[in-house]
Amino acid sequence: MPEPILKVTDLWKSFGGLTAVNDYYLELPLGMIYGLIGPNGAGKTTIFNLLSGVLKPNRGRIVFNQIDITQFRPDQITRVGLTRTFQNLRLFPSLSVEMNLKIANHIHLYYSFVSSLSNLPGFFHSEREMQKKVDTMLDIFGLTQYKDELATNLPYGLQRKLDIARALMTDPKVVLLDEPSAGMNTGESEDLARLILQIKEKFRLTLVIVEHRMPFVMGLAGIVQVLDYGSVIAQGTPEEIQNNPQVIEAYLGTGDTIA
Ligand SMILES: Nc1ncnc2c1ncn2[C@@H]1O[C@H](COP(=O)(O)OP(=O)(O)O)[C@@H](O)[C@H]1O
Ligand SMILES: [Mg+2]
Structure with missing residues (x-):
């Protein structure tokens, strides 16, 4: 296996008494579309805030392209080639x-x-x-x-x-998209999915896409990671994830769509 373009180990973030992210890990292979899903409040945006330097972790390490960026400012992180969009x-x-x-x-x-x-x-x-x-x-x-x-x-x-x-x-190498299809209708979000595939090829991107609705990301991602209460509860191909009882359980009663 080649070195991942982004490697995150043992990442923690709490806000007062609330642990929003605990022991988060990620090995992002170059050229992949990686899905990060989980119910509202699971900690997805907080992870993007940590990876992009908007927030500093309580502990853990973020290595991008073999550079330790854990203490980098957001502008320094952009400059090394990691960028993100915001949910809002x-x-x-x-x-x-x-x-x-x-x-x-x-x-x-x-x-x-x-x-x-x-x-x-x-x-x-x-x-x-x-x-x-x-x-x-x-x-x-x-x-x-x-x-x-x-x-x-x-x-x-x-x-x-x-x-x-x-x-x-x-000119990023890695782009983090936070709920890119939020507020779009089905037609618009299908159009966006095609566009994401197109820009990935054209600019040779590696992407992490956050969604709380599953269908959008399931059609795009090679590997999907599922977050619940700040922890990774499952990781695998879209097929593996859709049939994982723990994942279905996490989504039950949240009003979010699983498939
Ligand atoms: N800046 C902050 N201060 C306090 N609590 C926060 C802050 N950002 C997020 N949280 C809390 O952390 C948890 C995870 O939030 P978030 O990462 O936005 O979830 P998601 O993006 O998965 O919906 C939530 O309980 C949220 O209220
Ligand atoms: Mg969010």
Whole structure:
């Protein structure tokens, strides 16, 4: 087995008396779509907050691409190639679709700008590169015709797509998607699933997708991990997970759909 691109061991996080994540582990193989599911409140978003540096764990270790990132700031984590989207969208509502993408590219542009003080052609080159990248994202995500619209005026499904496009502007190797199909109807979420497969191939991504509704992730993921009360209760292929009695038990009475 090759080294996983992301390896998490013995991760814990508590808020006051509540242990939201306990002894979480993950070995994420390069190029995989990995599903992380579990009822509401299971600790899925908290795990993403830990992996992306938004929260610091009480204990545990997070190694990305052989670099220990456990104590890294969120911007440092983005820079090494790990990025995430938020369950609640974090777009700039009163900026255009195109500007939302350009701002996401900022950390890269900033560094090329500094290096360009002695190399102006290099700067213009990187600005052209950025525009090319923006145009590519607009095209792939079907947003070209909306590029001058304010983000807030987009239909909700397109706002969610824009949020993923923004994440890709930082050239990630690994992308964590927190409930990407939330608020979408069946047609929109099937369309999004196809898009996720397409961007995975095009940008050679490894993805972790969080969902509390199972069907979306079951069609996409190679391996699914199930979380309940902050602990991993099962891990396996979608078929194994769907037939696991412990998983069915965890979902019973939550109102969440298992299949
Ligand atoms: N910043 C926080 N402060 C206090 N409690 C939190 C915080 N974030 C999450 N929690 C609690 O941790 C548990 C897990 O939450 P969360 O990770 O958001 O679950 P999920 O994403 O699986 O629905 C919940 O009980 C939630 O109320
Ligand atoms: Mg959540």
